[in-house]
Amino acid sequence: MPEVARINLTDSKVERESRPELFEEYIGGGGLAAALLSETLDSSTAPLSPENVIVLAAGPLSPYFPCISKTASVFRSPLTGEYGESHAGGRLACAMRMAGLDAIVITGRAPEPSYVSVMDSRIEIRDARTLWGMSSTRTASRILQERHESRGLSVSIIGRAGENGVLYAGVTVDSFRHFGRLGLGAVMGSKNLKGLVVSGTGELPIPDRKKYREIYNKVFDLVVKTEAMAKYHDLGTAVNVAPLNALGGLPTRNFSSGAFELAEGISGEVFGSNFLAKQTACMHCPIGCIHVASLHEQFGEEHEFSTREVSYDYELIYALGSNLGIGSARDVLRLVDACESAGLDAISAGVALAWATEALDKGVLQLHDTDLVLSFGDVECYIEGISRIAAREGKFWHLLGKGVEKAAAEYGGGEYAVAFGKNESPGYHTGAGAIAGAILGLRHSHLDNAGYSLDQKNLGGYPSAGHLADAIIEEEIQRQVVTSLHACLFARKVYTPDIIRECFESAGRPFSRVKLEEAGRKIFNLKNRLRIRLGFDFSSLRIPERVLETPTPMGRTKEKFLREVIEAYKKKTCE
Amino acid sequence: MAAITRVVNMERCIGCNLCAYACARINRGTVSLDEAAITVKPAGGSEGSHTVILCRACAEPPCAEACPTGALLPRKGGGIRLKKDLCDSCGACVDACIIGAIHLASGEKKPVFCIHCGACIEFCPHQVLISERRENA
Numbered sequence: 001m002p003e004v005a006r007i008n009l010t011d012s013k014v015e016r017e018s019r020p021e022l023f024e025e026y027i028g029g030g031g032l033a034a035a036l037l038s039e040t041l042d043s044s045t046a047p048l049s050p051e052n053v054i055v056l057a058a059g060p061l062s063p064y065f066p067c068i069s070k071t072a073s074v075f076r077s078p079l080t081g082e083y084g085e086s087h088a089g090g091r092l093a094c095a096m097r098m099a100g101l102d103a104i105v106i107t108g109r110a111p112e113p114s115y116v117s118v119m120d121s122r123i124e125i126r127d128a129r130t131l132w133g134m135s136s137t138r139t140a141s142r143i144l145q146e147r148h149e150s151r152g153l154s155v156s157i158i159g160r161a162g163e164n165g166v167l168y169a170g171v172t173v174d175s176f177r178h179f180g181r182l183g184l185g186a187v188m189g190s191k192n193l194k195g196l197v198v199s200g201t202g203e204l205p206i207p208d209r210k211k212y213r214e215i216y217n218k219v220f221d222l223v224v225k226t227e228a229m230a231k232y233h234d235l236g237t238a239v240n241v242a243p244l245n246a247l248g249g250l251p252t253r254n255f256s257s258g259a260f261e262l263a264e265g266i267s268g269e270v271f272g273s274n275f276l277a278k279q280t281a282c283m284h285c286p287i288g289c290i291h292v293a294s295l296h297e298q299f300g301e302e303h304e305f306s307t308r309e310v311s312y313d314y315e316l317i318y319a320l321g322s323n324l325g326i327g328s329a330r331d332v333l334r335l336v337d338a339c340e341s342a343g344l345d346a347i348s349a350g351v352a353l354a355w356a357t358e359a360l361d362k363g364v365l366q367l368h369d370t371d372l373v374l375s376f377g378d379v380e381c382y383i384e385g386i387s388r389i390a391a392r393e394g395k396f397w398h399l400l401g402k403g404v405e406k407a408a409a410e411y412g413g414g415e416y417a418v419a420f421g422k423n424e425s426p427g428y429h430t431g432a433g434a435i436a437g438a439i440l441g442l443r444h445s446h447l448d449n450a451g452y453s454l455d456q457k458n459l460g461g462y463p464s465a466g467h468l469a470d471a472i473i474e475e476e477i478q479r480q481v482v483t484s485l486h487a488c489l490f491a492r493k494v495y496t497p498d499i500i501r502e503c504f505e506s507a508g509r510p511f512s513r514v515k516l517e518e519a520g521r522k523i524f525n526l527k528n529r530l531r532i533r534l535g536f537d538f539s540s541l542r543i544p545e546r547v548l549e550t551p552t553p554m555g556r557t558k559e560k561f562l563r564e565v566i567e568a569y570k571k572k573t574c575e
Numbered sequence: 576m577a578a579i580t581r582v583v584n585m586e587r588c589i590g591c592n593l594c595a596y597a598c599a600r601i602n603r604g605t606v607s608l609d610e611a612a613i614t615v616k617p618a619g620g621s622e623g624s625h626t627v628i629l630c631r632a633c634a635e636p637p638c639a640e641a642c643p644t645g646a647l648l649p650r651k652g653g654g655i656r657l658k659k660d661l662c663d664s665c666g667a668c669v670d671a672c673i674i675g676a677i678h679l680a681s682g683e684k685k686p687v688f689c690i691h692c693g694a695c696i697e698f699c700p701h702q703v704l705i706s707e708r709r710e711n712a
Contacts, residue, residue: 063596064606098608120681145617151608152592201681203599203607213600220593224700280625281591286700288589 002032002060002102005123007116009191010050010108014123023060023509027516029486030072030085031523032103033057037074038530040105047078047183048165048190050109056196057103058093059486061500062284064204064212064507065219067229067491069093069282071173072483076534077182078190079167079348079403080422083531084182085443087483089282089290090174091154092198098152099200110192115144118198128194132163136341137172144197152283153199159343161390162189166401168348168424169390172340176290176311177282180345181445182423207508215506219494224286228493232289233279237314238268245322247456247553249430252322253376254354255418255546258429258553262327266317270329277309282488289490295333310337315446318427319350324357325376338383342390348403351424353385355404359413369396369411405542415545420444421536428452429547431554432462436565437472439541442527447489449476459554465564472565473524473572480523481516528573538570577652578706579632580691587701588625590617594695594704601694609681612689627703630654630676630689638688641671647686653709654691662686 002023006015019036026035033055045051054075062068071093077084096104099118106116110125113132117124131140137159144155154174162169162185169185170178179185188194206212222228231239244250245263252260264270277294281287295308310333320326320335339346357374359365367373371394374381388397399407404424408417418425420438426446428434437451438444446452449472462468479489487495495503497513504511511519548557595611603610613629632653639647639655646661647668664684669677677688693706 066591066593094608151614201607201609203605203610203682206600206604206606209600209604216600220698279589281589283590283592284596286589286591286593286698288591288700 002028003100004036004103004105005101005118006105006107007123007125008108009106009110009114009125009193012125025519026523026526027060027481027484027511027519028102029057029059029070029484030074030087031480031484031519031526033072033074034085034523034527034530036103036105038526040107041076043533045076047076047081047187050191051107052076052187052190054106054184054187054191055103056092056096056106057486058096058101059484060102060509061485061487061503061507062097063094065216065503066223067285067287067494068485068487069285070483070486070488071096072486073171073179073184075184075187078186079183080444082421082534082536083442083527084184085527086179086181086184087486088156088171088173088177088179089285089488090177091152091283092156092173093486094283095152095154095198095200097200097204098202099198100202106191106193108191113192113194115195115197116193117148118196118200119148119150120200120202131194133160135160137343138175138341140195141172141175144195148197148199150199151201153197155195155197157195157343158185158188158193159341159390161343161401162186163194164390164392164401165189166344166389166392167403168345168401169343170345172343176280176292178345181347182443183345185343205508208506212506215502219499219503220286222494222499223491229287229490232490233287235268235272236279236289236291238271238291238312238317240268240314241317241322242267242269244428244430247430248551249428249452249455249553250322251318251418251425251427251429253325254323254351254358254416255425255429255550256358258550260322260327262325263322265327266321266329266332268314271312271317275329275333285488287490293333295330295337308337310340312336315427316346319347320382323350323354323427324382326379326382327377328379331379334379335382335386338386342386344386344390347426348424349386349389351418352389352400352404352407353382355408355413355417356385356400358416359408359411362413364411364413365396371396418544418546421541425547428455429550429552431455431458431552432557432561432565433458433468433472435543435547435557436468436562436569439543439562440472440566440569442476442524442531448479449473455552455554461554465561466568469565469568469572473569477520477524481520484519484523525573538566541566577650577654577709578691578693579653579709580629580689580693580696581705581707582627582629582703583705584701584703585627586624588615588627588703589701590615590625591700593698593700594627597695597698598689602690602692610687612687613695614675628674628676630691631674632691632709637671637673638668638677641667643667655688656690657686657688659685
């Protein structure tokens with residue numbers, strides 16, 4: 001423990017190793033995955049070459065305790081060229097652990113489209129030629145689900161976007177969860193890897209049944225009987241739409257405004273009252289934060305209807321709603337479903353389409369480039385746009401599939417290409433914390449350090465750039481522990497250092513509070529070194545003019561201040 | 576009168592499997608789905624509805640009738656009980672249960688089934704499961 005399986009797709013070789021020393025240093029999940037990537041990946045490796053490495057890792061307390069159900073994936077990102085890390089829920093982490101695995105390392109390129117099957121100790125690379133090119137990830141996922149029906153089975157799948165090498169193609173895990181960001185789908189596609197199915201019938205040891213049950217009940221009570229996680233079940237993350245809009249921090253029409261006059265039509269309340277069909281859950285999590293809408297549509301005159309299940313969250317409503325000028329929840333769901341079918345990261349796809357719309361309007365792009373009229377608020381053009389991004393046909397759509405920064409480098413309009421570190425922006429235009437957090441975050445994600453939350457606590461302004469840099473670093477270090485457990489970040493208020501220590505103890509693997517803090521710092525430093533080794537450069541960080549021009553709830557953000565934050569962060573983390 | 580654990584609000588199930596982990600934890604002292612006597616079956620990934628499968632406590636249990644060694648016996652008040660030393664792991668009970676509420680654990684190959692202890696009930700966040708007293712059983 002940790003138990004690692006190394007799968008080489010080129011020659012179908014599978015090797016296993018135990019790495020107990022990595023648990024002591026890096027816990028598991030994101031920490032373990034980064035350590036394995038760091039020792040396996042050569043810095044000169046191109047992201048879409050067979051030599052790129054994918055590491056999937058679960059946490060050591062999964063599934064001992066509820067809400068510890070996340071899997072970390074790490075790889076060299078084809079979108080940013082740098083360190084790639086993306087997390088998914090679903091059943092994958094629990095399935096890996098029940099199959100006796102803590103991490104899976106995938107290298108090479110399969111000669112033919114394939115999928116990896118992990119059934120207990122049997123690991124096989126199987127023919128997926130017939131699944132390749134299938135129009136919907138949903139269909140491919142169902143087929144693998146039915147072929148491998150077993151308890152707790154997890155199915156991960158890429159879509160057309162990943163097969164075709166769109167650099168922000170994602171991976172769908174168990175229908176509704178995703179390794180969405182930074183292009184794991186493209187890396188899998190380049191390896192001829194359509195998907196991964198995992199299931200296990202194993203069990204984990206409990207040294208002291210009484211003690212374990214006691215701690216379990218304590219955690220269970222915190223999860224379901226306190227307010228710690230209540231908002232994630234009720235309206236879910238979509239609850240953020242209305243307050244962010246009222247604050248003036250809801251990115252609208254390619255970040256040209258922080259307020260959307262049609263926000264009422266895409267609020268969490270509208271989704272919850274008019275479209276929510278059910279909430280569903282990741283394995284071993286009672287919260288049920290996965291909000292699934294029923295999209296019921298008439299497609300023929302003779303009372304012909306179709307019904308699709310579409311999962312939604314705040315980030316998707318921003319990227320495919322307000323940022324595209326879409327003010328109807330139904331239209332947002334249609335766009336979410338289009339991204340889901342194609343296997344595209346919804347945030348990147350939305351930001352790319354928003355940039356293209358503005359560039360076309362400003363004459364930076366011509367109609368002969370796009371071959372499609374794009375205008376804010378027009379759902380049909382975006383449905384078509386999503387399909388073209390995934391298909392990658394024609395010079396423009398091919399380039400747009402490389403991300404908004406690369407497309408703007410070719411055509412112009414970089415000042416309103418809203419990406420940080422080449423990763424399209426998350427949905428918070430709240431102030432300097434959100435911007436600096438996304439630029440500096442280890443994976444350029446709003447979840448790295450929650451800069452948007454710092455903004456909302458400092459609406460009057462930050463005492464100093466150094467203060468903000470410190471807050472970003474401290475939050476990110478603390479989150480390394482949670483994402484190495486690997487608990488859901490939504491449960492971060494439940495899994496305090498003391499609770500974590502008790503959990504480890506009752507599972508027979510003591511981990512002192514001091515050691516946990518040390519591990520958080522160590523993991524942060526490892527990832528920071530790794531990203532610098534892969535090309536992250538503090539001196540060349542781009543800040544798109546658009547996010548400086550558009551006022552935030554804290555007023556306009558000054559570039560000078562952001563540069564000072566970057567400098568302070570660099571000084572502190574690279575000393 | 577014996578207490579029977581029943582599924583009453585199947586449509587509310589969110590597929591979290593806390594019931595299954597509770598069963599394995601409390602009855603078998605382990606962390607495992609395979610050791611759980613309750614199964615949550617998803618339909619097509621996480622889409623569609625979940626189906627919760629556990630022993631229905633048949634009045635005349637077909638599984639016990641099918642057992643050739645007399646290891647599986649009807650339990651007073653519904654459900655079944657196992658005389659482990661008589662069980663030869665033939666799997667006849669598994670085939671006899673048409674809802675699939677019995678399986679052989681992958682380790683010791685003995686049947687795993689619900690003993691209607693109700694341990695899972697308090698861990699279900701949506702009251703899918705209840706405990707019920709049966710009259711005349």
